[in-house]
Amino acid sequence: MPSLTRKAETFSALVLEVFQLNGLLLQAGDRLSAPAGLTSARWQVLGVIDHGPATVAAVARTMGLARQSVQQTADALAKEGFVEYVDNPHHQRAKCVSLTAAGRRALRKVEQAHAAWADRLGASIAPALLAAAVEGVREARLRLEKDLGVEARPHEG
Structure with missing residues (x-):
């Protein structure tokens, strides 16, 4: 195995x-979302379309x-009634995924559990250390997006 520079070792440690x-x-996430009948993956999809209907590709x-x-x-999610497919005004064939009332209720339940969990864990880490970690990971993500030539994805922050 080739030897790594100190910078490469540090970046590799970050990746791991x-x-x-x-x-x-x-x-x-699976533990937080299970009481609402969701999984982490389902929670993530609901979180994206909570801002409005979107195609699966989006x-x-x-x-x-x-x-x-x-x-x-x-x-x-559609089979279980959390989302429904609706017409897409911009494309005839590519339907949009939209939250149902049941999906919105499940999402709000998970968001409440998440808020308490994040508050508990966030309070256990020094604020400056947490902020530095966020900034470091964000910078690594931005550099990696540039290196891969991928379009930057929207992130809240």
């Missing part, structure tokens, strides 16, 4: 931490996922 954090966040781009996986999630 983010991979581990992602797995734990998905596990925590949801996938926003989430940085494959369209096929989002299609499967949207279809499952």
Whole structure:
């Protein structure tokens, strides 16, 4: 294995931490969303379309996922009554995914659980350290998007 520079080692350590954090966040998200009949993936899709109906392709781009996986999630959500497919005024064939009242109720339930969880965990980390972590990860994401030549995705922050 080729030897890495100190900068490469540090960046690689960040990548590994983010991979581990992602797995734990998905596990925590599943626990937070289960009482509302959701999973992390379903919660994420509902969160995207909470801002308004969107095509599966647009949801996938926003989430940085494959369209096929989002299609499967949207279809499952529709089958369970959390979303519905509605006409897209901009495209005849590509329907938009829209929240139903049941989907909105489930999303609000998860958001309440998330708020309490985030407050508890956020309070356990020094504010300056947390802010620096956010800024560092954001900068790494921006550099990676540029390096990959991908269009920057919208992120709240």
